[in-house]
Amino acid sequence: MLDIKFIRDNPEIVKEAVKNKKANVDVDELLEIDKKRRQIMESSESLKAEQNSKSKGPQSPEGIEELKKIKEKFKELEGGLTEIEKKFHEIMLKVPNIPSEDTPVGVDESGNKVIRQVGKISGFPFKPKEHWELGQELDILDSERAAKVSGARFVYMKGGLALMEFALMQYALSVLTDSGQLKKIIKKAKLDVPDTPFIPVLPPVFIKPDVFQKMGRLEPKEERYHISSDNLYLIGSAEHTLGSMHMDEFIKIENLPLRYVGFSTAFRREAGSYGKDMKGMLRVHQFDKLEMESFTLPEDSVKEQDFIVAIQEYMIQDLELPYQVVAICSGDMGAPDARQIDIETWMPGQNKYRETHTSDLMTDFQSRRLAIKFKRDNKSEFVHMNDATAFAGRTLIAIMENYQTEKGTVKIPKVLQKYMGGLEAIQ
RNA sequence: GGAGACGUGGCUGAGUGGUCUAAAGCGGCUCCUUGCUAAGGAGUUGUCCGGGUUAAACUGGACCGAAGGUUCGAAUCCUUCCGUCUCCGCCA
Numbered sequence: 001m002l003d004i005k006f007i008r009d010n011p012e013i014v015k016e017a018v019k020n021k022k023a024n025v026d027v028d029e030l031l032e033i034d035k036k037r038r039q040i041m042e043s044s045e046s047l048k049a050e051q052n053s054k055s056k057g058p059q060s061p062e063g064i065e066e067l068k069k070i071k072e073k074f075k076e077l078e079g080g081l082t083e084i085e086k087k088f089h090e091i092m093l094k095v096p097n098i099p100s101e102d103t104p105v106g107v108d109e110s111g112n113k114v115i116r117q118v119g120k121i122s123g124f125p126f127k128p129k130e131h132w133e134l135g136q137e138l139d140i141l142d143s144e145r146a147a148k149v150s151g152a153r154f155v156y157m158k159g160g161l162a163l164m165e166f167a168l169m170q171y172a173l174s175v176l177t178d179s180g181q182l183k184k185i186i187k188k189a190k191l192d193v194p195d196t197p198f199i200p201v202l203p204p205v206f207i208k209p210d211v212f213q214k215m216g217r218l219e220p221k222e223e224r225y226h227i228s229s230d231n232l233y234l235i236g237s238a239e240h241t242l243g244s245m246h247m248d249e250f251i252k253i254e255n256l257p258l259r260y261v262g263f264s265t266a267f268r269r270e271a272g273s274y275g276k277d278m279k280g281m282l283r284v285h286q287f288d289k290l291e292m293e294s295f296t297l298p299e300d301s302v303k304e305q306d307f308i309v310a311i312q313e314y315m316i317q318d319l320e321l322p323y324q325v326v327a328i329c330s331g332d333m334g335a336p337d338a339r340q341i342d343i344e345t346w347m348p349g350q351n352k353y354r355e356t357h358t359s360d361l362m363t364d365f366q367s368r369r370l371a372i373k374f375k376r377d378n379k380s381e382f383v384h385m386n387d388a389t390a391f392a393g394r395t396l397i398a399i400m401e402n403y404q405t406e407k408g409t410v411k412i413p414k415v416l417q418k419y420m421g422g423l424e425a426i427q
Numbered sequence: 428g429g430a431g432a433c434g435u436g437g438c439u440g441a442g443u444g445g446u447c448u449a450a451a452g453c454g455g456c457u458c459c460u461u462g463c464u465a466a467g468g469a470g471u472u473g474u475c476c477g478g479g480u481u482a483a484a485c486u487g488g489a490c491c492g493a494a495g496g497u498u499c500g501a502a503u504c505c506u507u508c509c510g511u512c513u514c515c516g517c518c519a
Contacts, residue, residue: 038476038477038478041476041477041478041488042477042478042487044488045476045477045478045487045488045489046487046488048487048488048489049487049488051499051500052488052500054499055445055499055500056445056446056500057445057446057500058445058500059445059499059500063499064499064500065499066499067499067500068499069499070499071498071499071500208509250437371474371475380474
């Protein structure tokens, strides 16, 4: 949510953002409703002030009659106010965040800009297979039985693949929780951010509807799993319950930046992607993800995102995977984002870069709805929030396809071997 | 899931229809005194939404777990929900 004062003072900037983000919001209507809302508020509040001052202590019968009249008038005004506030709030929730200045303007993914490509795409002396072929042949990925038991877009991950997921997560945790390694990353990327380690968290995977709404992640609802018996949603990312963890709290300024790394299963209905990426585990209803979430001072949030991207790149480089960094354009980014940067990792089987990581700079868009603040010079301000993928299941696809051999086996990246009992290949 | 108790400011805790503009204590902050691993005194104290202001000052309203309701008037009465605790049951 944006600050209504900001919208009042900068209607053109907001209109531009609405247009570039393809949001369906009438800013002029919003401002008109805001004006009306404040008018009603003023008259209803002064009426209430009158009522308050007159209703002190026991009343004479005439006094009660007079107060009854004030009450009736007040109720009438208040009814109108409730209605208009509801409308006001509805539109406010739809206003998207303002894209950062360096966000490319564009209507869809064709407007995204590749910032850099890193790592050499290695040629194979044979035709590289797709991950689902490798997985099936090595008996580490079973979609057929998963379909039988759970339906389409589910998988069983088995044997070396199951082990590799845990290895990947453990490797990432070892980097993110170690200030020494973070310091190295900061130095290498020439950044000026503290080396505060990420606090590991295993968050809940259920979330209440109102909290989901405040995170700006409830929509599109068709994408969410809803448990009607308890009116709860399944999260689509650990971000959803990590970001809302400090809802309605003041974070002490000396605790900023506050960084978390959360592991959870992510649930996605994948509505609207019928027939797309049906094979294997690229697009599934359920996958595991390690997610970074950080709360910072407003002036630090952009470098925080740069830092987070540097961490992502550092770890992908450690896995020796070729990738590209992509600035997502206004029309393709999420409504709560100010700046979205994706990392696409090379997948030789598909002969394409595919999205494996994303990084979202939310500025105060979420914290304003969630009321997450800090105090500075006796004033309260909203924190800024960043969230980003550390690793998700898709990275395993990139590893399988890049590390495959002619015999159809999959070698294990060096940095992961120690987390897999020294295993060097899945065969 | 069953039975019972409870939810008040940063914390402890009083308040069962009007004097609550929420007592008192602790903590925090500011100043004073004293003089040294400390003590004492005075003052101050939250959040949100309006108005006002360059910014403040100032000012109106709301907030006692949440949402509704009763009443001229609700922390206090009623309803629903959420949460916490105790006991029982079930259980990785």
